[in-house]
Amino acid sequence: MLFLLVLRLAWLNAYTLNSDEAQHAHVAWAWTQGLLPYRDVFDNHGPLFGWLHSPLLKWLDNRPDVLTWLRLAMQFWYVVALGSAGWMARRLYGWRIAVVGVLVAGLFPRFFIVSGQFRTDDMWMAMWLLGLAFIAGAKPSVWRYFVAGFAMGCALSVSQKTLVLLVTALVAAGVVRLLRPSDAPRAGVRCWIAALVGLLVVPTLFTVWLATHGLLGDAWYGLAEYNVGGANKRHAAMQGLWFVVLAAVLVAACVRQARQRAEGHFDWTVFFALQGGLYLLLIWFIWPLITRQDFLPVLPTLALASAGWVSTWQWLGARPRLRGAFLMVFIVVELVAVIAEAPPWQDDLAAQRAELATVLRYTNETDTVMDSKGDAIFRMRPYYPVLESLAMRRLRRGQMANTIVDDLISHRTMLVVLRRLPRPDARFVMLNYVQAGGDIWVAGRMLPDHQPQQTIEVNVPGDYVVTDGHQRLSGSLDGGPVADHWELGRGTHHLTVSGGTPVAYVWTQAFDRGWRPAPPATGG
Numbered sequence: 001m002l003f004l005l006v007l008r009l010a011w012l013n014a015y016t017l018n019s020d021e022a023q024h025a026h027v028a029w030a031w032t033q034g035l036l037p038y039r040d041v042f043d044n045h046g047p048l049f050g051w052l053h054s055p056l057l058k059w060l061d062n063r064p065d066v067l068t069w070l071r072l073a074m075q076f077w078y079v080v081a082l083g084s085a086g087w088m089a090r091r092l093y094g095w096r097i098a099v100v101g102v103l104v105a106g107l108f109p110r111f112f113i114v115s116g117q118f119r120t121d122d123m124w125m126a127m128w129l130l131g132l133a134f135i136a137g138a139k140p141s142v143w144r145y146f147v148a149g150f151a152m153g154c155a156l157s158v159s160q161k162t163l164v165l166l167v168t169a170l171v172a173a174g175v176v177r178l179l180r181p182s183d184a185p186r187a188g189v190r191c192w193i194a195a196l197v198g199l200l201v202v203p204t205l206f207t208v209w210l211a212t213h214g215l216l217g218d219a220w221y222g223l224a225e226y227n228v229g230g231a232n233k234r235h236a237a238m239q240g241l242w243f244v245v246l247a248a249v250l251v252a253a254c255v256r257q258a259r260q261r262a263e264g265h266f267d268w269t270v271f272f273a274l275q276g277g278l279y280l281l282l283i284w285f286i287w288p289l290i291t292r293q294d295f296l297p298v299l300p301t302l303a304l305a306s307a308g309w310v311s312t313w314q315w316l317g318a319r320p321r322l323r324g325a326f327l328m329v330f331i332v333v334e335l336v337a338v339i340a341e342a343p344p345w346q347d348d349l350a351a352q353r354a355e356l357a358t359v360l361r362y363t364n365e366t367d368t369v370m371d372s373k374g375d376a377i378f379r380m381r382p383y384y385p386v387l388e389s390l391a392m393r394r395l396r397r398g399q400m401a402n403t404i405v406d407d408l409i410s411h412r413t414m415l416v417v418l419r420r421l422p423r424p425d426a427r428f429v430m431l432n433y434v435q436a437g438g439d440i441w442v443a444g445r446m447l448p449d450h451q452p453q454q455t456i457e458v459n460v461p462g463d464y465v466v467t468d469g470h471q472r473l474s475g476s477l478d479g480g481p482v483a484d485h486w487e488l489g490r491g492t493h494h495l496t497v498s499g500g501t502p503v504a505y506v507w508t509q510a511f512d513r514g515w516r517p518a519p520p521a522t523g524g
Contacts, residue, residue: 001082004106008075008116011338013068013347015116019373020293021067022352023386024049024119025057026374032058038210038218042386044226047206047219048157049120062365062378064357067349070118078115080126082106084133085300091137092268093308100327105303107334113342114292120158125297127155128165132301136268140187142194149198155297157202160223164282165275165297172275175251176267179258226390228288243285250277261312272305289390351438358440359415362510368411370404370429372420382411387420395422409490414443414462414507432459434506434517442515444506454495456505458488463508466497469517473500 030041031054037043043050056073060066082102089098105111115122131151134144156162210219254274258267276298283294342348352375359376363369369376372387383404385391394400404425407413416429418439433441443460452475458464465485466473472484475497482498485508495502504517 001079001086001102001106004082004103005075005079007107007112008078009072010344011112011116011342012071013349014342014344015071015113015348016342017067017348017352018117018119019375019388021070021118022371022375022377023373023388024053025066025070025377026381028053029057029061029378032061036213036215038215038222041380042222042384044222045120046157046159046223047210048154048202049123052123062360064353064360065349066356066377067118067352071116074116074118074122077122077126078106081115081122081129081296081300084126084129085304087133088129088136088268088301089304089307092304093311097304097307097311101300101304101307103327103331104307104334105300107331107338108299108303109334109337109341110292111296111299112334112338115296119293121293121296124155124159124162125300127151127158128162128297129300131155135187140191142190145187145191146194146198149195150201151198153199153202156199157206160227161294164279164287168275168278168282171278172271175255175274176258176271179255179270180266239285243281246285247278247281250274250281269305269308272301273309276302276305355417355438355440358437359417362436362442362513362515363415364509367415367509368413369415369417370408370413370421371417375417375419382407382413392420392422409460412460412462414460414509416441428459434504436510436515436517442507442510444504444517446504446517447502450501450503452497452502454497454502456493456495458490458493461489462487464488464505465508465511466495466502466505467511467517468500469503471500472511473502474498475502 024045027037027041027043027045027050030037031051035041037047037050053070053073056070057066060069063069082105085105086098086102089101093101115125128151131148134148134151138144152162152166155165207216210216251274254270254277257273258270261267261270279298280295283290287294355375356377359369360378363376363379365378367379368382369379370382374381374386385400391400395402402422402425404421405428408416408428415436416433418426418429418433418441421429429441432443432445434444434446436442443462444464445456447454447456454466463485466475474482474484475495476482477486477488477495478493486493488505495505506515506517
């Protein structure tokens with residue numbers, strides 16, 4: 001585990017940057033501002049992750065390197081997940097298989113990289129595996145099943161995908177249990193009632209909290225209606241048929257394997273293989289939207305099942321050197337794959353830190369910033385929905401109101417991070433904002449000519465200065481007294497510059513904090 005943690009620290013800034021990280025950080029930050037989830041800030045995940053990590057966001061408030069620290073915090077969930085996997089493996093197979101299982105699972109490229117990002121799925125998979133660890137290979141008892149249910153209830157309060165895990169786990173447990181001898185020890189009704197009570201504790205507390213704050217309707221939309229209604233599986237009937245066929249083949253193969261093994265107790269190896277396989281098939285063929293993080297909670301258990309199965313190969317057990325060489329080659333291949341996808345010498349957060357630092361420098365805490373999913377983290381967005389794949393699909397189909405331009409105007413949003421905006425909104429930004437480096441655009445316009453008298457069209461109301469690209473210029477606006485900045489409302493304004501060459505009018509606050517629009521190139 002120490003070896004894996006050293007690697008994780010070496011990769012801290014090298015994990016591929018994912019837009020979900022900023023979204024989750026923004027939601028956690030919103031908790032620190034007294035904002036209500038699902039109503040004041042959009043979220044389509046359970047509330048536990050954001051609430052639990054909000055003290056960390058309060059401590060890291062307005063730090064451009066916030067994602068590095070948040071990724072560091074995710075190592076806790078990595079340890080919980082692999083510690084739980086190792087705990088199960090040691091109980092089921094012994095400490096040698098436990099070490100192998102933890103190494104193989106911990107270095108599996110998808111698991112290693114995705115679980116290193118700041119995302120709800122890290123806590124989700126850790127709580128699921130922790131719940132399994134309390135009962136896998138242990139003598140059934142009421143307290144163990146209650147704690148297992150409690151941990152899985154925490155997972156459910158983080159992600160609705162826990163329901164898929166629970167369903168596949170119950171199916172797999174039912175199949176394996178039917179294959180056990182009739183006199184084998186079984187978990188009684190009291191154990192299952194304890195598990196159900198534990199499962200409901202945290203979700204019930206959050207439901208009561210949401211109800212007392214009048215958020216049940218908003219939460220239902222964010223957690224259910226938005227996620228279910230936003231995506232449709234292509235060729236759903238054919239995909240469903242493939243799922244049924246492959247699931248039947250998997251069940252048959254696991255039943256055959258269980259009968260060959262003829263375990264006198266609950267066969268956890270077969271359970272892990274069957275539950276993980278059914279879950280993967282459900283995600284691949286039934287789940288409407290597949291993401292890399294969906295697979296996190298079953299990768300360690302599938303690794304354990306594989307390690308447990310391989311450990312029964314007598315020909316390999318009789319050759320310790322070959323066994324060691326095989327493991328070494330497998331670990332090296334995994335490590336090479338991780339390096340190829342995310343080189344540890346590459347700082348993948350450098351551009352994100354620079355962008356966030358620029359946004360924080362030009363804006364105040366009361367300013368809104370338009371971005372796709374909360375990229376500004378510590379600033380409120382004028383537009384409520386996040387612009388991820390489900391939302392973009394809905395916007396294209398006219399299933400969701402596009403009020404982005406109206407919200408930019410009504411909230412007087414003077415800074416935009418121009419990513420993922422629909423084409424009409426992106427065009428509005430490019431016509432009414434000036435690029436300030438990368439994807440950052442500041443309210444204003446470059447003037448088409450540089451005459452002392454200008455007619456300017458303002459669509460985003462705010463405080464503006466006229467500049468020659470270096471300094472403010474004084475002048476008279478709409479026949480008023482001479483000034484060097486003006487509160488401009490929407491509409492057409494007439495400007496007469498007292499002296500200098502006007503090249504742009506831009507947001508006063510960003511100009512005062514050091515930003516300058518690029519002056520036009522001069523011929524030579």
